[in-house]
Amino acid sequence: MNNGSEMRRIVTAWVIVSVIGDLLWWFLVGPHIPPGNMTESAHWNQFDFNILAVTALPVVFMVWIWLGYAVVKWRDKPGVPDPVGGEAAKASRGVQAGWITITSIVVVSAAIYGTIALIGDHGSGGGEGPNPVWAPEGAIAANNAALAGKATWSPAGSQPLVVQVIAQQWKFTYRYPAFGGMETDRLLLPVNTEVVFDVTSLDVIHDFWAYQLSVKADANPGVNNVAFADTKQQGQFMVRCDELCGIWHGAMYNSGRILSKTAFMAWATKTEAQNAQNTKYLPPFAWTYTPDANGASGGLYPDGNVTPYSPYDVYGAKQPAA
Amino acid sequence: MTISAERPTEATAGTASPAGPRSGSSWTNRPGWMSQHLGTAIVLGFLGYVFGHWWGNYLASGYTYIANNGQNGVADFLGLLFMVIGWLLGIGALNYPILKLFGREPGEETPAPGLSRYFRYTLDHKVVGMQYVVGVLLFLFTGGLLAMAIRTELLNPTVHIFNPGTYIEIVSEHGTIMMMMATSIVVGPLGNYLVPLMIGSRRMAFPRVEAFSFWIFSAGYMVIFSALFYGGFPTGWTGYAPLQNQAGPGMISYLFGFAVIGIGMMSAGFNIAVTIVNYRAPGMTWSRVPMFVWSILATASLLTLATPVLFTAGLFGLLDHLVLTSLYVNEHGGSSYLWENLFWFFGHPEVYIMALPGFGIVAEIVPVFTRKPLFAYKVAAAGMMGVALLSFFVWQHHLFQSGINPDMRPLFMLTTELISIPTGFIYLVGMGSLYRGKMRLEVPMLFCLALYFNFLIGGITGVFLSDVPVNVTVHGSFFVLSHFHYTIMGGLVFAFMAGLYYWLPKMTGRMMNKKLGLWHFWTMFVFFNLTFFPMFIIGLLGQPRRVFEYAHNLQGLNDFSSISAFCLGASFLLFFWNLMYSMIINPKKAPANPWESLGLEWQTANPVPLYNFERIPVIVTEPYRYSEPGAPAYADFGGGTGAGAGTVGSSVQE
Numbered sequence: 001m002n003n004g005s006e007m008r009r010i011v012t013a014w015v016i017v018s019v020i021g022d023l024l025w026w027f028l029v030g031p032h033i034p035p036g037n038m039t040e041s042a043h044w045n046q047f048d049f050n051i052l053a054v055t056a057l058p059v060v061f062m063v064w065i066w067l068g069y070a071v072v073k074w075r076d077k078p079g080v081p082d083p084v085g086g087e088a089a090k091a092s093r094g095v096q097a098g099w100i101t102i103t104s105i106v107v108v109s110a111a112i113y114g115t116i117a118l119i120g121d122h123g124s125g126g127g128e129g130p131n132p133v134w135a136p137e138g139a140i141a142a143n144n145a146a147l148a149g150k151a152t153w154s155p156a157g158s159q160p161l162v163v164q165v166i167a168q169q170w171k172f173t174y175r176y177p178a179f180g181g182m183e184t185d186r187l188l189l190p191v192n193t194e195v196v197f198d199v200t201s202l203d204v205i206h207d208f209w210a211y212q213l214s215v216k217a218d219a220n221p222g223v224n225n226v227a228f229a230d231t232k233q234q235g236q237f238m239v240r241c242d243e244l245c246g247i248w249h250g251a252m253y254n255s256g257r258i259l260s261k262t263a264f265m266a267w268a269t270k271t272e273a274q275n276a277q278n279t280k281y282l283p284p285f286a287w288t289y290t291p292d293a294n295g296a297s298g299g300l301y302p303d304g305n306v307t308p309y310s311p312y313d314v315y316g317a318k319q320p321a322a
Numbered sequence: 323m324t325i326s327a328e329r330p331t332e333a334t335a336g337t338a339s340p341a342g343p344r345s346g347s348s349w350t351n352r353p354g355w356m357s358q359h360l361g362t363a364i365v366l367g368f369l370g371y372v373f374g375h376w377w378g379n380y381l382a383s384g385y386t387y388i389a390n391n392g393q394n395g396v397a398d399f400l401g402l403l404f405m406v407i408g409w410l411l412g413i414g415a416l417n418y419p420i421l422k423l424f425g426r427e428p429g430e431e432t433p434a435p436g437l438s439r440y441f442r443y444t445l446d447h448k449v450v451g452m453q454y455v456v457g458v459l460l461f462l463f464t465g466g467l468l469a470m471a472i473r474t475e476l477l478n479p480t481v482h483i484f485n486p487g488t489y490i491e492i493v494s495e496h497g498t499i500m501m502m503m504a505t506s507i508v509v510g511p512l513g514n515y516l517v518p519l520m521i522g523s524r525r526m527a528f529p530r531v532e533a534f535s536f537w538i539f540s541a542g543y544m545v546i547f548s549a550l551f552y553g554g555f556p557t558g559w560t561g562y563a564p565l566q567n568q569a570g571p572g573m574i575s576y577l578f579g580f581a582v583i584g585i586g587m588m589s590a591g592f593n594i595a596v597t598i599v600n601y602r603a604p605g606m607t608w609s610r611v612p613m614f615v616w617s618i619l620a621t622a623s624l625l626t627l628a629t630p631v632l633f634t635a636g637l638f639g640l641l642d643h644l645v646l647t648s649l650y651v652n653e654h655g656g657s658s659y660l661w662e663n664l665f666w667f668f669g670h671p672e673v674y675i676m677a678l679p680g681f682g683i684v685a686e687i688v689p690v691f692t693r694k695p696l697f698a699y700k701v702a703a704a705g706m707m708g709v710a711l712l713s714f715f716v717w718q719h720h721l722f723q724s725g726i727n728p729d730m731r732p733l734f735m736l737t738t739e740l741i742s743i744p745t746g747f748i749y750l751v752g753m754g755s756l757y758r759g760k761m762r763l764e765v766p767m768l769f770c771l772a773l774y775f776n777f778l779i780g781g782i783t784g785v786f787l788s789d790v791p792v793n794v795t796v797h798g799s800f801f802v803l804s805h806f807h808y809t810i811m812g813g814l815v816f817a818f819m820a821g822l823y824y825w826l827p828k829m830t831g832r833m834m835n836k837k838l839g840l841w842h843f844w845t846m847f848v849f850f851n852l853t854f855f856p857m858f859i860i861g862l863l864g865q866p867r868r869v870f871e872y873a874h875n876l877q878g879l880n881d882f883s884s885i886s887a888f889c890l891g892a893s894f895l896l897f898f899w900n901l902m903y904s905m906i907i908n909p910k911k912a913p914a915n916p917w918e919s920l921g922l923e924w925q926t927a928n929p930v931p932l933y934n935f936e937r938i939p940v941i942v943t944e945p946y947r948y949s950e951p952g953a954p955a956y957a958d959f960g961g962g963t964g965a966g967a968g969t970v971g972s973s974v975q976e
Contacts, residue, residue, distance in 0.1 A: 006758075034862050035795050048791040056782045063749060063778050067771060070756040074692070075763060083694045083759045085950030091698035091754055100701075103746045107785075111739045114789040115732040124791035129725035199725075204565040205658055207723065207798060211864045216794045218724040220659070221564060222652035225725030238873075242798040242866045244558045246565055247486040250869030 006073075014065050018058035025053050035214040038237060038258065040230035041125035042214035048117050048124075055106065127199060127217025127225040130287065136160070136228055139196050143226070146177040146198075146285055153178040153190075155261035160194040163187070166289055167199070167206035167219035170248035172239060177285040179272040187239060187256030190264035191231050199225040200288045207243035210256065212236075218243055224287035234258045360441040363412035363537075367544070370408020375401035393552075395644050398571045402548060402578050406541045413537050414443040418530055443537065445529035448930055451515025452829065453536050455822075458510055461503035461543060462815075463894075468496035470891050473853075473884040479872045489870045491554025491572070498546055498559040498576060502583045504810055505672065506539060506590065508679030509625065512821050513594055513618045515829055519923035520612045522603025522941065522957065524933040527596040535590035542583035549575035558868055560669070563650030563661040567642050574643060581636040584629045587675075591625025594618055603922075603957070605941035608703075612921060612945050613696060616703045617682020620710040621675050628671035628714070635664035659726050666717040674713040676810050678706055680777070680817030681748045684770040687824055688755045690919045691767040695946040697754025698747070705747030712741045722793050731790050738788035745781055749774065764917065765839035769820030772847045776812025780805055783858065801861030804854045812850060819846070819897070827912030830905055831929055838900035845893035852886035920948065920956050935959075 030050040035042040074080070083089065118124050122136045132140070139160045145151050146162040153161045164175035166183075174187045187210070189195055199208045201219035209216045210229070217227040234257075241252035259267065272279075283289075378397025410416050421428045439449050440456075471492050475483050484492065514536075518526060526532045549555055555572040557565050561580075566573055598619045602611065611619075639661070641647040648654035650661045681702075689696045696702065718727060718734045752774050761767065783805040786792050796802060819842075827833050856879045863879075865872045872880065904910065915924045922941075926934055939957035947953040 034864065041791075041794070045791045045794055048789060049786065049795070052786050052789060052792060056785065060778060060782060063753070063774065066753050066756070067774060070753075070759070070761060071763070071771070074756060074759050075761040080760055083692065083949045085693075085695055085948050085953070089695045089697070089949070091701065091750075095754070096698055096701055096750070099746070099750045100743065103743050107739045107742055108736075110785060110789065111732075111736040114735050114739075114791060118731065118735075118790045121791065123728065124794050126728075126731075126790060126794045127723045127725040128728040133729045204568060205562050205724075209798070209866065211795075214794050216723045216797060218721075220652070220725060223725060238864060240864070240866050240869075244490070244556070244560075244562065244565070244868045246556050246568070247490050249490070250486060250871045253871075 010069055014062050017061045021057045022054040035212050038212045038233045041121050044121045045214045122228045125214040125229055127227050130224045132226045136194050143196050151177040155265045160196050162196045164198040165208045168202040169246050170252040179268045180279055181285050182272045182275045182279050188267055189231055189258050190261040191234050191258050193231050195229045197227045202289050204245050205243050206241045206245045209240045209242035211238045222288050231258050358414035363409050366412030367405045367409035370404035371401045374404030393571045398574050399644055402545050409541045415534050415537050443533050445533055447514050447518050447526045450532050450536050451511050454510030457540055458503055458507045465496050465500040468492050473887040476880050477884050479874050479877050486870050490556045493868050494555050494558050501559050504676040505587055507818050509621055516923055517618055520615050522939045523601035526593055528593045531589045531593045535586045539586035542579055545575055545582050546579035563658045577636045577639040581633050584633040587625045587629045591622040595622035603939050603941050610941050610944050613685035613702055614682040617678045617706050620706040621678045624671045624675050624710050628668045631664055632668035662721055666720045670717040671713045674709055676814050680814040683817040683821045684773050687766050687770050689946040690917050691762045692755055692759030693948045694755055694759040698751050701747045702751040705744040708744030719788055722790050723797050735788055735790050765843055766820040766824035768843045769816050773813055773816045776808050780808030780812055798866055799861035800857045800865045803867050804857035807854045827916050831912055832905055832909040833912045834904045835900055842896040849886045849890040853883050853890050856883045922957055
């Protein structure tokens, strides 16, 4: 068999297998790929995964078909001609240039697409640090309002809901500044709402992973890590700690739920009233919960005059009275 | 062809020591018990530990540093420090510098003959290579046993075999031991043994540094192992602060262990890089350097340049632990991001330290078994150096969700994805070398093909991980875990096995049993994939790494993975059995050049003489000129010895 027909055979097999593989993936597997469709980011992250998958599958098939063909046909057995060495067996400039060009185009396209997806989807649900650069409309204003003690939320409006996620060994606490700064251990959210998560930690690094919401942000002590989610479907979701945080890391999980706006409002107002007795002892809402010198044996309450984003102020707390 | 006129005069020095004559005999080489060897190292290491622990308590008694237990961290640290010093003193690693310090001339350094040289501070690179084989296999076996324990715990989502503290200790110890092992699994045994043979050198540039790198590597093993007796450490191999600051005394073993291993990595890398640059035989231009040597050069550069950062990070951690600095403590002006940055600035080049040697092995072996020249030699070399260079610019992809520099994510996404271009070169080279070849499916070749299969999956899933939106779902999950096992185990460990099956006949003069080898290969390949492929799905379905409890609906997949893992463990027993059987129980003498390779390392006499080459060879052409009748021999030995001398150019050798 000459070179040409052998290559044609391989390429034909590759094209057929790749087309079938990609179609199967796109229509059969892709729709079931996590994290699903519960939020806008979840939807786009699933889409992104599937784009990468249908790009990757032909690459995988190319290598597998080549390896398979080589093992069957180009091996040491009777009837197989001796290989040709010398210059003929070395890579031609065209093959090398072609390979480099094609891999570069694929790789750079993937990076460009990933960047567009990341920016267009406001950080894709990932932790964006204390000063998010790609925030949804109104999110930063809502977050600043929360710090100023003026957070509001109502089912009728379209303003984002601010939720602080406070991680500690080994549980999550959720704080709702729009509802008097109440704290709960269940994460309930309204549907069709832009949610701003202010993620922080009291002790070591944790990671707030709301799996179906496609939200993942490290909870760093003394740092506010902001992530966004635009809720689209009602239902239950899982929250897990995704950064090793000590011996009970494996047990640091709970579940949350996305409710209708009215159901959420009813729950929130009821819980706010129920918790009011405790909430009044909590410190005012701040980006971080930082132990300072005023609390007994390193209490957990920040100073009232902490200026956000200035590490010196956050860390350099008031000295205890002499 | 005779070109002896071009040969440098030092090449005619015969088998005498190239360092010139000396008088007397050093303690490290004196025969019998009245000398320095493994036994004295163990004794002095133990005494060092006892002394250090006593001294620490003497210095710092009355106050304990480590929260929630009564231990004195200073004593724990000084115990380990003096154990390492005692170990090095006992083996004789410090004789030379100490004598020089006092103006004395050290004695004769010709290694003691016989088996005992393997238990001593021997300066012969071949002995160091063999010592490393045993060393890394010990590491691998320890880490593997811990992996079995992890998979046993994960058999059931809620019924536990270990308590959570023990479990996290096992996970952390497994990760750390395996990472330490993987830095040296190829560079140590095969790099040290083969590089001088492949570049036509009689020795390493710094034989003392080389021997030192092994003995401090083995001390590092003891230090990290000591964590188990100190109650372990809860941070995984990544050691994130401030969990690190909160941890018990086992953390000292981790921090100091990485510092100790780091010294070993730096010295090994430095020595090998200098050797490759300066000790190549005449005629071995950069376009004639074997591909394995290129990969080791790239790796050695990374070892030398990246490891100091780890060393520093470890020292910072020790300071935080022992003298209560707060470099990693946010509340007191430090930053937990500092550790994350320092660790991953080392950690990502480290990933390629664990990939490049594997690429080098397959690029070296595939032409031998396809009887074809290496396809696109320059692209392969450029790929390795390109990967090494780019690996310094990708580290923050480990921190995409950490909140650090979020606006830099597109940049790190781009650099991370760019690195798949030079990595792809390795596939171009491999596939091109297979094209219309005449493949001999010997055991080493099978392992090479397995690398192409496994690393493809590991590499492609790496592109998924580098994509920030997809990373939101897969970061920190079993998906990542599976990804890096596919690259490190599926890539490097498979390549290491290929290398062992391929080069052990040269290193020991004995053939590995083929039938057992085939059994080993097929069980390892099949059960490796059955163990780790389900973990991609487990990760996608939401199971984070390092957890002892998981969702009930994932039990089926986890059990499947665990049972496959036990079978994978059994395949390693097959390997150890093959090693014992073929090397000790029923040794079969290996032919001089069993694979009919053209490589320079196969052209020396068997067993390899003390100084490798009777006369320094002169390299006259490119490597890998297989199936090219009339091609000149790779090297001219000037009529000297060498098993293959005179027939090097022929592809057939009885």
